[in-house]
Amino acid sequence: MRTADVIIVGGGPAGSTAAWRLRRGGADVLVLDRDRFPRLKLCAGWITPEVVRDLEMDPATYPHRFLSFTRMHVHWKALHLPVPCIQHSIRRFEFDAWLLERSGATVVQHTVKQVRRVDGAYEIDGAFRAKYLVGAAGTRCPVYRSLLREANPRARELQTVTLEHELEYDWRDPDCHLWFFDQGLPGYAWYVPKQNGWLNVGIGGMAERLKMRGEDIKQHWSHFARLLGRRLAPRAALDPTGYSYYLRGGVDVVRVDNAFIAGDAVGLATRDLCEGIGPAVRSGARVAASILTGAAYRLEDVTGASLGGGLVTRLLDWSFTRGAVQDGRVAAAAVAGAN
Numbered sequence: 331m332r333t334a335d336v337i338i339v340g341g342g343p344a345g346s347t348a349a350w351r352l353r354r355g356g357a358d359v360l361v362l363d364r365d366r367f368p369r370l371k372l373c374a375g376w377i378t379p380e381v382v383r384d385l386e387m388d389p390a391t392y393p394h395r396f397l398s399f400t401r402m403h404v405h406w407k408a409l410h411l412p413v414p415c416i417q418h419s420i421r422r423f424e425f426d427a428w429l430l431e432r433s434g435a436t437v438v439q440h441t442v443k444q445v446r447r448v449d450g451a452y453e454i455d456g457a458f459r460a461k462y463l464v465g466a467a468g469t470r471c472p473v474y475r476s477l478l479r480e481a482n483p484r485a486r487e488l489q490t491v492t493l494e495h496e497l498e499y500d501w502r503d504p505d506c507h508l509w510f511f512d513q514g515l516p517g518y519a520w521y522v523p524k525q526n527g528w529l530n531v532g533i534g535g536m537a538e539r540l541k542m543r544g545e546d547i548k549q550h551w552s553h554f555a556r557l558l559g560r561r562l563a564p565r566a567a568l569d570p571t572g573y574s575y576y577l578r579g580g581v582d583v584v585r586v587d588n589a590f591i592a593g594d595a596v597g598l599a600t601r602d603l604c605e606g607i608g609p610a611v612r613s614g615a616r617v618a619a620s621i622l623t624g625a626a627y628r629l630e631d632v633t634g635a636s637l638g639g640g641l642v643t644r645l646l647d648w649s650f651t652r653g654a655v656q657d658g659r660v661a662a663a664a665v666a667g668a669n
């Protein structure tokens with residue numbers, strides 16, 4: 331049996347941030363991930379200045395693709411609004427591997443199946459044991475499913491469904507573009523260029539509302555691909571892949587005994603722009619602080635809104651979920667069978 335002070339399941343931004351902070355605090359940390367890094371992670375790879383700050387990244391010395399935008403183009407029907415901003419893009423393939431290596435934690439490739447509490451510690455698949463356990467394995471995190479699902483059920487109204495493709499492409503427009511509610515999509519589509527000839531394009535919407543409309547995300551993708559072909563990415567060979575994750579909901583219970591969950595395992599992406607990297611990083615840091623100092627682990631300062639929580643946030647949130655889930659609280663009826 332391999333032992334450590336802390337076992338972290340999942341080496342994405344939530345897990346690697348927790349590992350990095352814990353290692354810095356002197357803990358013996360083991361990260362288990364089903365994939366060997368660098369690994370593919372479906373994600374537009376748009377990051378905010380807060381993420382750069384929270385990760386103490388220096389863009390000048392970051393060794394991989396890093397592009398900054400000073401303008402974001404928002405499209406809604408015939409309206410086109412160029413919005414000044416400071417935002418960045420990275421490739422998750424590079425970024426996640428860099429973060430995990432920087433953490434200094436021992437990483438073992440292992441797909442976690444069984445999580446058990448034995449004599450006050452946690453045992454994983456009969457092969458790994460630790461006093462503390464962190465579940466950071468995304469939407470289908472086995473720690474969430476084994477230990478926290480009942481106490482923290484997810485609302486199906488907050489489930490997103492996405493299709494995206496990241497490809498080598500000699501883009502011409504260096505700005506980020508977002509198209510909201512095109513063809514009635516309860517969500518948005520994006521064009522996010524990366525440094526040195528890579529591009530991420532994708533589309534995401536609320537799964538339940540698409541279902542109610544009798545629509546499939548693939549129909550929306552076809553429309554979006556035609557739009558890209560006409561304008562920003564002619565002749566790009568697009569072949570998208572899908573993934574699903576949850577927006578911020580009733581997330582009061584994120585710890586039971588010495589087991590914690592962070593990032594997409596909780597369902598922390600923002601309610602306005604579905605941004606999940608920032609909340610993953612910040613929740614991972616909170617978990618580490620809690621293990622190291624005994625501080626309470628709460629999500630109060632993990633943002634649930636990318637755009638500040640004001641009117642625009644509320645309008646986007648309402649447009650995505652139609653107010654089905656109020657104030658991050660989940661009505662009991664709404665969650666029945668949602669897991």
Ligand SMILES: Cc1cc2nc3c(=O)[nH]c(=O)nc-3n(C[C@H](O)[C@H](O)[C@H](O)COP(=O)(O)OP(=O)(O)OC[C@H]3O[C@@H](n4cnc5c(N)ncnc54)[C@H](O)[C@@H]3O)c2cc1C
Pocket residue numbers: 339340341342343344345362363364365371372373374375376377440441442443466467468469470471472492493494532573574575592593594595599604605606607608610
């Ligand atoms: C198409 C798409 C576009 C997105 N675009 C953006 C964006 O531009 N900006 C943004 O901020 N957010 C974006 N998000 C959301 C963002 O990608 C996630 O919120 C973020 O990756 C969450 O990080 P995490 O560390 O919680 O989980 P993940 O990054 O998913 O990492 C989880 C890790 O757990 C591992 N794992 C899973 N199961 C097991 C298991 N059983 N055993 C061991 N390991 C396991 C996985 O291999 C993975 O490495 C996007 C999401 C999607 C799907």
